[in-house]
Amino acid sequence: MAVLIALAVVAGIAGYAAARVLLERNTMCRLPFLNVVSFAVTGALMLLLPHPLTIIACAAYFVGSTLESNAIASTWAGGIRKHE
Amino acid sequence: MNEIYAAVFGAMVLLGAVTTALYRDPFDKLISLSLLAAGIFPFLVDRGYLDVAAATALIAPLSTIFILMVIRRKPGGA
Amino acid sequence: MAPEFVLGLLLLVIGSIASAWPVPRTYLARLINLEIPAWGLLLVMLSYDEALALLTFGGVSALSTYIFVRVMEKKGEP
Numbered sequence: 001m002a003v004l005i006a007l008a009v010v011a012g013i014a015g016y017a018a019a020r021v022l023l024e025r026n027t028m029c030r031l032p033f034l035n036v037v038s039f040a041v042t043g044a045l046m047l048l049l050p051h052p053l054t055i056i057a058c059a060a061y062f063v064g065s066t067l068e069s070n071a072i073a074s075t076w077a078g079g080i081r082k083h084e
Numbered sequence: 085m086n087e088i089y090a091a092v093f094g095a096m097v098l099l100g101a102v103t104t105a106l107y108r109d110p111f112d113k114l115i116s117l118s119l120l121a122a123g124i125f126p127f128l129v130d131r132g133y134l135d136v137a138a139a140t141a142l143i144a145p146l147s148t149i150f151i152l153m154v155i156r157r158k159p160g161g162a
Numbered sequence: 163m164a165p166e167f168v169l170g171l172l173l174l175v176i177g178s179i180a181s182a183w184p185v186p187r188t189y190l191a192r193l194i195n196l197e198i199p200a201w202g203l204l205l206v207m208l209s210y211d212e213a214l215a216l217l218t219f220g221g222v223s224a225l226s227t228y229i230f231v232r233v234m235e236k237k238g239e240p
Contacts, residue, residue, distance in 0.1 A: 021115065038118075038122055045126060048126060057137040060138040060139075061137065063141075065122065068118055075155060075156060101177065102176065104180070104195065105180030108186055117198075121201065124201055127166050127169075133208070139220055140220045
């Protein structure tokens, strides 16, 4: 029962953050909500299937999605500046 | 998976695809594409393919980083 | 019918149309839109329970994106 309540909360957070990502007009305002979406989906993955291998898939998705959104944010902010 | 969660993540996938096709800025396109990928992974895990989900989650950001290498070259892109 | 199958077919149609006529007619928009049918094909393979096809396609998709990026860098911006 507690797992069902937690899954409902996490899916609600994911839907709300996805709606905020799609409705924001500024690109900079979208990026934190993209992180919220990836965290909520990580929690949903963990709660969906009770299996001992789920934690590996969750960790891989957490690392990958955080790397992806941070790469987008870093490139949007100008990237790595070289001394010229 | 319950129908309600399938509807939530399916709507996330569909809206991500439509907005990826319609946005003009490359960064907005990439953000919507990341939203699409986030909606697909619960379907992968729900069918029981945990190894496939782990491999895809580690390979998919590489594709985004390769595309970001092109955006960095454009003069007005950054 | 399984929701993955319907979702994958919808993604294939949306992504093919968006990749054939991208909104800014640049190679970059075409390359980003080409990621949508890749995820759609992944969902269709998922509904047919092909684990080895899923793993192989996930790896080759990132490799083909890298090859397209190298071609675009060598050719220059349109």
